[in-house]
Amino acid sequence: MSSIFTSIIVNIPYIIMALLAFSLLIIIHELGHFTMCKLNGVKVYEFSLGMGPKIFGIKGKETEYLIKAFPIGGYVKMEGEDSVSDDPRAFNNKTPWQKLSIVSAGAIMNLILAVVLFAIVGAAEGYILPIIGGVVPNSPALHAGLKVGDKITKVNKVNIDKWEQALTEFSNNKGKSMDIEILRDSKVKEISLTPLKNVKENKFMIGIAGLQKKMNFGETVSYGFNQTINSAKQIFTFFGSLFKGQVSSNEVGGPISIIRISEKAAQAGFTNLMFLTAFISVQLGILNIIPFPALDGGWIFMLLFEIISGKKLDENKVGTINYIGFVFLMALMVLVVIKDVVSPLKL
Structure with a gap:
């Protein structure tokens, strides 16, 4: 107690x-x-x-x-x-x-x-470019030969323009071997690697971080509009899944759940909240x-x-x-x- x-x-x-x-x-x-x-x-x-x-x-x-x-x-x-x-x-x-x-x-x-x-x-927080800004020691990325400064151009033959696209492809890969095309010193290079499963967090890890860049005023306004539009798309996608019966009651919450989730976000930092x-x-x-x-x-x-x-x-x-x-x-x-x-x- x-x-x-x-x-x-x-x-x-x-x-x-x-x-x-x-x-x-x-x-x-x-x-x-x-x-x-x-x-x-x-x-x-x-x-x-x-x-x-x-x-x-x-x-x-x-x-x-x-x-x-x-x-x-x-x-x-x-x-x-x-x-x-x-x-x-x-x-x-x-x-x-x-x-x-x-x-x-x-x-x-x-x-x-x-x-x-x-x-x-x-x-x-700025935004993240599809350029490797850090490689985790003893990770699949390091063993495969990825380096800081490598620009990710393709993942499993899907063109990558934004860091979020790369994350989506990594997530969709579900731990299988993947092909990553990078640009290094103006030369295209292909690297294959298999993500490592993090048992504690129950997700797969590659071991790279994107390169963060600060935004100017115009970019922050554009980011605000784009994130709002993307959020709206996610909500409509959720409604579509809800009407199709693909969402369980365990995934739906009310005001108490919102406050609990917001509390967790506050613990993770003010920008997260x-x-x-x-x-x-x-x-x-x-x-x-x-x-x-x-x-x-x-x-x-x-x-x-x-x-x-x-x-x-x-x-x-x-x-x-x-x-x-x-x-x-x-x-x-x-x-x-x-x-x-x-x-x-x-x-």
């Missing part, structure tokens, strides 16, 4: 960092909605971080800013969002384009945050544009229908549909949290 207590005490700073990172995603998302509400003249009653009982609140001129007990979401409570209001500043009395700008702002802000965080990581936060921000942005009632995507779908068809939807029916969707989402969230507690992800 004492060892568990000690472990919790030691990890408190990392847990706090994880909670702050998770809270940042929610604040940025809701800040997007809130800002567009103000720009479009919509009355906002509450800006809430978290769900459940109120812990702390500050009452502004019109809006109350709240922190609630459970850090698993947030919301901006607007006049006329779920019911019809005669107030000219109500959400339901704004044009479809104004409504669209408000409901889509949260997801857009999450994607912008991801670009910024990825760019900061790129500026801090920032990279993970950026990736989760992309996830949050994409999840919110799924066309499901009560999610931003549900609103986006209905508003686009209004704009394209020119037909106004029945606001009372829209409110009922969103209420049912909200109840379903809350029930799903409870189930996910229970799953997180009963059967947590293995880290």
